[in-house]
Amino acid sequence: MAEEAAVKKVTAFIGSARKKYTYDAVREFFDDLEALGGVECEIVALCDYRVETCRGCKLCFEKGEEFCPLKDDRDALIEKIIASDGVVFASPNYSFQVSGIMKIFLDRLGFVFHRPRFHGKTYTSIVVQGVYGGRRIVKYLDFVGGGLGFDVVKGSCSTAFEPMTEKERGKRDKALARQSKRFYERLFDPDLRVPSLFELMAFRMARTSMSLTLDDSNLDYRYYSQHGFFESDYYYPIRLGVLKKSAGKIFDAVFTLIYKSRA
Numbered sequence: 001m002a003e004e005a006a007v008k009k010v011t012a013f014i015g016s017a018r019k020k021y022t023y024d025a026v027r028e029f030f031d032d033l034e035a036l037g038g039v040e041c042e043i044v045a046l047c048d049y050r051v052e053t054c055r056g057c058k059l060c061f062e063k064g065e066e067f068c069p070l071k072d073d074r075d076a077l078i079e080k081i082i083a084s085d086g087v088v089f090a091s092p093n094y095s096f097q098v099s100g101i102m103k104i105f106l107d108r109l110g111f112v113f114h115r116p117r118f119h120g121k122t123y124t125s126i127v128v129q130g131v132y133g134g135r136r137i138v139k140y141l142d143f144v145g146g147g148l149g150f151d152v153v154k155g156s157c158s159t160a161f162e163p164m165t166e167k168e169r170g171k172r173d174k175a176l177a178r179q180s181k182r183f184y185e186r187l188f189d190p191d192l193r194v195p196s197l198f199e200l201m202a203f204r205m206a207r208t209s210m211s212l213t214l215d216d217s218n219l220d221y222r223y224y225s226q227h228g229f230f231e232s233d234y235y236y237p238i239r240l241g242v243l244k245k246s247a248g249k250i251f252d253a254v255f256t257l258i259y260k261s262r263a
């Protein structure tokens, strides 16, 4: 008898102080996803949590995230990410960027850009705008997702100039249906994704600079060392084709030259 696939948990983190258009867009995305089956969805409204503004002490970068002086719900939110197979970051467009609530949350995850950890988890973004500027925010949130280690499925932006028209709703629903299908396929794909050339280059640059400029006294260096990143082809075990394997070697050589010449 064929084994039943395990249910996948998907959590959406919403950066709006009200439950209106961004919330509705996430609900629509989840309805589409649930209709495909085998998923359990949870909405986390960041405004219901205590997320304090980063003070910039950089103790999380230098000593470890456990040394952060802020006592808020950061770790409970990170636990929710860890417990998820799929993650959505959703935000309204505020002054041509993510909302303040979302940005404060992203800053609380800042140390993860140094020590990425969410590999293998599917991610996407949902942005809602009144008029203009949302597409760039999708690009930003997708880039952020990649930096945190997620496997990024291209996000979407919809327009809701209040009150939302039927035409806008129809356009949004079509886009979200396509996005949920792409997300679902990736969520249930058992294979880890082969990195793009850009991702491969960023990884090789980070580890080469670390190996040449830092040592065991540095937390990021130890993290890379403990996870075997100084020896591996990428953050996770993956078979690179001939082209990417060669490109990886070239990146290693070029960044070695660059960082040695800076010494």
Ligand SMILES: Cc1cc2nc3c(=O)[nH]c(=O)nc-3n(C[C@H](O)[C@H](O)[C@H](O)COP(=O)(O)O)c2cc1C
Residues within 6 Å of the ligand: 016, 017, 018, 019, 020, 021, 022, 023, 092, 093, 094, 095, 096, 097, 128, 129, 130, 131, 132, 133, 134, 160
């Ligand atoms: C402070 C603030 C700034 C905004 N800035 C923009 C903007 O730069 N561009 C835009 O298209 N919409 C802007 N909007 C409109 C919101 O993106 C839009 O109303 C969105 O639907 C709000 O999401 P919500 O319904 O989930 O709160 C802004 C709204 C607020 C409250």
